[in-house]
Amino acid sequence: MTTTxxxxxxxxxxxxxxxxxxxLLAARAEEHDRDATFPxxxxxxVHEAGLLTLTVGRRYGGPGGTLADTVRxxxxxxxxxxxxxxxxxxxxxxxxxxxxxxxxxxxGYRRLLTESRRxxxxxxxxxxxxxxxxxxxxxxxxxxxxxxxxLLSGRKTYCAGAEALAWMAVTARTDxxxxxxxTFLVRGESEGVEVDPTWxxxxxxxxxxxxxxxxxxxxxxxxxxxxxxxxxxxxxxxGPAADDAxxxxxxxxxxxLARAWRDLALxxxxxxxxxxxxxxxxxxxxxxxxxxLAEPLGGLPRYRCALGEIEAQLIGAEELVNGLAPRVxxxxxxxxxxxxxxxxxxxxxxxSAVQQAVTxxxxxxxxxxxxxxxxxxxxxxxxxxxxxxxxVLDAAGRAALARxxxx
Numbered sequence: 001m002t003t004t005x006x007x008x009x010x011x012x013x014x015x016x017x018x019x020x021x022x023x024l025l026a027a028r029a030e031e032h033d034r035d036a037t038f039p040x041x042x043x044x045x046v047h048e049a050g051l052l053t054l055t056v057g058r059r060y061g062g063p064g065g066t067l068a069d070t071v072r073x074x075x076x077x078x079x080x081x082x083x084x085x086x087x088x089x090x091x092x093x094x095x096x097x098x099x100x101x102x103x104x105x106x107x108g109y110r111r112l113l114t115e116s117r118r119x120x121x122x123x124x125x126x127x128x129x130x131x132x133x134x135x136x137x138x139x140x141x142x143x144x145x146x147x148x149x150x151l152l153s154g155r156k157t158y159c160a161g162a163e164a165l166a167w168m169a170v171t172a173r174t175d176x177x178x179x180x181x182x183t184f185l186v187r188g189e190s191e192g193v194e195v196d197p198t199w200x201x202x203x204x205x206x207x208x209x210x211x212x213x214x215x216x217x218x219x220x221x222x223x224x225x226x227x228x229x230x231x232x233x234x235x236x237x238x239g240p241a242a243d244d245a246x247x248x249x250x251x252x253x254x255x256x257l258a259r260a261w262r263d264l265a266l267x268x269x270x271x272x273x274x275x276x277x278x279x280x281x282x283x284x285x286x287x288x289x290x291x292x293l294a295e296p297l298g299g300l301p302r303y304r305c306a307l308g309e310i311e312a313q314l315i316g317a318e319e320l321v322n323g324l325a326p327r328v329x330x331x332x333x334x335x336x337x338x339x340x341x342x343x344x345x346x347x348x349x350x351x352s353a354v355q356q357a358v359t360x361x362x363x364x365x366x367x368x369x370x371x372x373x374x375x376x377x378x379x380x381x382x383x384x385x386x387x388x389x390x391x392v393l394d395a396a397g398r399a400a401l402a403r404x405x406x407x
Contacts, residue, residue: 009063010050010062010063010064011054011063011064011065011069013050014049014050014051014054014063014065014073015069015072015073017049017050017051018049018051018073018076018077019076020045020049021045021046021049021051021077021080022076022077022079022080023080024041024042024045024080025039025042025045025077025080025081025084026079026080026081026276028041028042028081029080029081029082029083029206029371029374030371030374032081032083032205032206033083033205033206033374034205036199036200036205036206037206038161038163038164038206038207038208039081039083039084039206040164042080042081042084043084043087043088043120043122043164044119044120046077046084046088046120047116047119047120050063051073051077051088052088052091052092052116052120052121052122053095053113053116054069054070054073054092054095055069055070055092055093055095055096055099056095056098056099056113056116057095057098057099057100058099059099059102060098060099060109060113061113062095062099062113064099065092065096066325066326066329067096067260067261067264067265067325067326067328067329068322068325068326068329070089070092070096070261070264070265070268070325071264071265071267071268071321071322071325072268072322073088073092074088074089074092074265074268074269074272075268075269075271075272075275075318076272077269077272078268078269078270078271078272078273078275078276079272079273079275079276079279080276081206082203082204082207082269082270082272082273082375082378082379082382083160083204083205083206083207083208083378084206085269085272085273086160086204086207086266086269086382086385087122087124087160087161087164087207087208089265089266089268089269090122090123090124090125090160090161091121091122091123091124092265093125093258093261093262093265094123094124094125094167094169095123096261097254097258097261100254100257100258101254103183103225103226104185104225105222105223107222108185108222108223112166112167115166121166121167122161122164122165122166122167123165123166123167123168123169124159124160124161124165124167124168124169125168125169125170125171125183126156126159126168126169126170126171126212127156127170127171128156128157128158128159129154129155129156129157130155130157130211134387134388134391137173137179137181138154138171138172138173138181139154139155139173140152140153140154140155140156140170140171140172140173140214141153141154141172141173141174141175142172142173142174142175142182142184142219142224143174143175144175145218148221149218149219149220149221149224150174150184150218150219150221150224151216151217151218151219152170152172152184152186152192152214152216152217152218152219153214153215153216153217154170154172154213154214155196155211155212155213155214156168156170156211156212156214157198157211158209158384158385159195159209159210159211159212160204160207160208160209160385161207161208161209162195162199162208162209162210162211162212163195163197163208163210164188164208165188165212166187166188166189167185167186167187167188168185168186168187168188168193168212169183169184169185169186169225170183170184170185170186170214171183171184172184174227178229179229180227180228180229181227181228181229182224182225182226182227182228183224183225183226184219184223184224184225185219185223185224185225186214186217186219186223190217190218191217191218192214192215192216192217192218193212193213193214193217194212194213194214194215195210195211195212195213196210196211196212196213197210198210198211201381201384202377202380202381203374203376203377203378203379203380203381203382204377204378204381204382205377209384251331251333252331252332252333252336256336256337257328257331257336259336259339259340260328260335260336260339261328263339263340263342263343263387264321264324264325264328264339264342264343266343266382266385266386267317267321267342267343267346267347268321269382270346270347270350270351270379270382271314271317271318271321271346271349271350273350273354273375273378273379273382274314274349274350274351274353274354274375274379275314276371276375277353277354277357277372277375277376277379278307278310278311278314278353278357280357280370280371280372280375281307281310281357281360281361281372282298282307284297284361284364285297285298285303285307286298288361288364303360306356306360307360309356310353310356310357313349313352313353314349314350314353316349317345317346317349317350318346320342320345320346321342321346324338324339324342337399340387340392340395340396341392341396343386343387343392344386344389344392344393347379347382347383347386350379351379351380354372354375354376354379355376357372357375358372358373358376
């Protein structure tokens with residue numbers, strides 16, 4: 001969309017508000033981390049800037065933000081507060097998927113958008129279960145009720161933003177003789193939904209990634225999406241709701257596009273955190289002097305080279321994520337296939353960069369008086385929401401072997 005300074009697009013207007021939002025998040029991040037309290041004020045700021053609904057499709061009157069827009073926003077939010085960025089990411093991913101495949105029933109999605117005009121509405125997919133493994137059918141069970149709907153029972157874990165979710169897209173299997181797997185849309189305030197405050201992690205302490213317990217939660221029949229016989233959701237994917245439709249823009253299956261969006265969106269969050277760590281390190285090297293020299297540490301070749309190593313890692317990872325995102329927006333199959341390894345490499349770069357910054361600064365880097373130790377805890381803890389490294393590497397290895405077997 002062509003824009004002018006006098007008539008900015010909704011996406012441009014939302015992006016213009018990013019710096020103020022990031023500053024606000026950064027000002028409160030330490031407090032929420034220390035107290036493990038959910039950052040309601042930060043989520044409100046993200047919403048007011050138009051960022052929480054950035055990916056609502058144009059067909060619904062939304063900005064129609066792309067994946068390229070999304071990774072830009074999440075990287076910046078990650079600089080301010082990783083917990084806010086993570087919770088925002090899951091809401092943006094749900095809106096983006098609806099824009100692509102319109103899986104939600106029209107009336108239900110209109111309700112969500114109406115609520116979003118009044119205030120922040122957080123949405124997330126709940127698929128992880130205690131002890132669950134990739135490829136297994138979900139243990140969460142849906143059984144028919146007397147009115148033709150479903151009663152949902154089970155426990156989901158690592159549910160970021162659990163205490164504040166307005167809608168939960170819960171993956172579950174039916175109790176039918178031939179089980180079907182699907183996504184069940186549940187209101188956060190529904191009777192039978194309980195948040196079990198289990199989240200007491202090293203990092204992302206403000207993300208409220210608690211368990212959600214469902215006890216015979218009533219779900220109308222029209223809110224059971226994509227029921228498919230005995231097909232479990234793939235690790236890190238968005239569930240069966242998108243499995244049966246190809247994206248209108250190309251031949252890439254919608255489920256693969258959903259996975260690619262998730263891969264790069266979450267990679268952007270950790271890169272944003274690592275960027276904040278690098279920024280703090282630069283300020284530290286400008287101010288800190290050694291015991292035997294009057295000049296700042298930044299004037300010493302050893303420290304400059306170490307900082308250069310961190311910069312090189314982050315630049316490479318950022319270019320990888322930012323380069324793939326517009327190609328995924330164009331539904332290029334090759335780009336979609338590469339987002340899993342890209343996320344793995346970006347995460348490794350972010351973790352390595354922050355670890356090197358901590359090593360370089362010594363005791364100050366581990367002090368609670370400075371944010372660097374929080375950045376380290378956050379980048380490490382983000383990985384609980386990512387596809388396991390082994391699954392990514394196994395898939396990449398299989399793809400390489402398949403290419404090599406072709407004549």
